[in-house]
Amino acid sequence: AGVFTYDPGFTSTASCDSTITFIDGGKGELLHRGYPIDQLAEKSHFLEVCYLLLYGELPSAAQLEDFEDRVTNHTMLHEQMHFLFRGYRRDAHPMAIMVGVVGALSAFYHDSTDINDPWQREVASIRLIAKMPTIAAMAYKYSIGQPFVYPRNDIDYASNFLRMCFAVPAEDYEVNPILSRAMDRIFTLHADHEQNASTSTVRLASSSGANPFACIAAGIACLWGPAHGGANQACLEMLREIGSVDKIPEYIARAKDKNDEFRLMGFGHRVYKNFDPRAKVMKQSADEVLDLLGIEDNPTLQVAKELEKAALEDDYFVDKKLFPNVDFYSGIILEAMGFPTSMFTPIFALSRTVGWISQWKEMIADPQLKIGRPRQLYQGATLRDYVDIEKR
Ligand code: CMC
Numbered sequence: 290a291g292v293f294t295y296d297p298g299f300t301s302t303a304s305c306d307s308t309i310t311f312i313d314g315g316k317g318e319l320l321h322r323g324y325p326i327d328q329l330a331e332k333s334h335f336l337e338v339c340y341l342l343l344y345g346e347l348p349s350a351a352q353l354e355d356f357e358d359r360v361t362n363h364t365m366l367h368e369q370m371h372f373l374f375r376g377y378r379r380d381a382h383p384m385a386i387m388v389g390v391v392g393a394l395s396a397f398y399h400d401s402t403d404i405n406d407p408w409q410r411e412v413a414s415i416r417l418i419a420k421m422p423t424i425a426a427m428a429y430k431y432s433i434g435q436p437f438v439y440p441r442n443d444i445d446y447a448s449n450f451l452r453m454c455f456a457v458p459a460e461d462y463e464v465n466p467i468l469s470r471a472m473d474r475i476f477t478l479h480a481d482h483e484q485n486a487s488t489s490t491v492r493l494a495s496s497s498g499a500n501p502f503a504c505i506a507a508g509i510a511c512l513w514g515p516a517h518g519g520a521n522q523a524c525l526e527m528l529r530e531i532g533s534v535d536k537i538p539e540y541i542a543r544a545k546d547k548n549d550e551f552r553l554m555g556f557g558h559r560v561y562k563n564f565d566p567r568a569k570v571m572k573q574s575a576d577e578v579l580d581l582l583g584i585e586d587n588p589t590l591q592v593a594k595e596l597e598k599a600a601l602e603d604d605y606f607v608d609k610k611l612f613p614n615v616d617f618y619s620g621i622i623l624e625a626m627g628f629p630t631s632m633f634t635p636i637f638a639l640s641r642t643v644g645w646i647s648q649w650k651e652m653i654a655d656p657q658l659k660i661g662r663p664r665q666l667y668q669g670a671t672l673r674d675y676v677d678i679e680k681r
Pocket residue numbers: 485515516517518519520544545551552553554555556557558559560609611614615616
């Protein structure tokens with residue numbers, strides 16, 4: 290027995306103290322270590338934001354160079370891991386591959402299980418940030434039946450990822466700097482978001498002292514769902530299903546109908562009851578990319594633009610404070626870049642890895658760390674005697 294507070298979905302329970310990320314959903318504010326996300330997206334870049342999240346301060350030029358060197362040193366995946374990829378069905382979802390491959394890294398780096406050793410924690414963190422783009426790109430190449438492209442350490446993090454996804458052997462591949470900047474912004478805008486479902490999963494899994502690679506795999510599994518990281522894929526699929534601008538009113542009506550389970554994917558947020566500050570930057574980035582690529586006649590993108598307008602003017606969405614979230618615009622950019630929808634959530638996973646690790650490191654170093662152990666309100670049968678099978 291015992292008296293416990295019932296808080297399904299943890300809407301009002303704080304699970305930890307944290308100094309990493311602050312969100313004021315009412316104001317639409319998101320700060321990493323105190324710095325507003327729009328300034329970071331505008332003036333900084335992903336690896337610098339990784340440093341900030343991991344170590345608490347913006348790096349000096351020398352610290353940043355050293356950090357970037359350490360990351361690029363670890364981008365390769367052990368050649369033996371290729372066999373693991375080949376064990377998957379050829380049309381496996383890249384998220385399924387990522388859950389397995391990242392979890393399997395725990396078998397490659399046995400020493401990382403010693404989480405009480407700060408050096409092991411550091412090297413596991415760097416390895417994860419370095420290898421996630423390689424793993425995500427390999428999952429993509431495998432799913433389309435193309436040979437893997439090895440990482441290049443003389444180009445920046447985002448360009449390297451684009452190259453590993455889109456370069457084809459025997460053909461030159463030049464990364465467009467505008468696309469690479471847009472890619473880097475997508476990484477930056479997804480880097481951390483305090484105690485969301487996948488981060489809480491990583492914290493809960495790690496609270497038992499488990500291997501960090503296995504715990505990050507748990508976070509990837511949680512992120513996959515359509516109410517979380519899977520929303521960007523679900524959003525683009527919804528836009529395709531709507532198909533043409535004249536069908537928009539029908540889908541808006543369905544989203545408002547309480548007897549219909551359909552929701553407008555890419556709209557609404559548990560914490561933001563104002564415009565998601567990440568969505569503002571992402572929208573601007575989407576406009577830049579569409580402009581650059583000159584894609585005006587893509588029906589999916591036309592539907593996206595008109596749907597956004599229609600929902601923002603509709604009383605139901607206005608009253609319930611349902612704004613387009615970050616996944617609405619990231620999907621549009623990724624579609625324009627040529628990524629299939631199945632790669633949207635892996636890209637979210639590789640971006641969020643630094644957030645998961647920063648939160649993990651903070652938790653392990655917390656002297657008050659206890660294994661996570663939620664309680665329940667039991668509603669089942671009361672004490673009764675066992676009945677032999679022939680008497681049932
Ligand atoms: N379309 C139509 N109605 C909606 C939507 C939507 N997208 N989102 C919320 N509502 C309604 C909902 O029906 C409810 O109405 P009522 O009060 O009349 O019952 C009200 O708005 C509040 O919704 P809720 O489900 O109680 O809110 P929540 O905080 O539990 O859910 C959410 C947040 C993000 C799961 C939800 O808004 C949703 O399902 N959105 C679509 C999926 C999506 O885009 N998810 C990505 C979230 S951002 C990325 C991330 O964090 O991973």
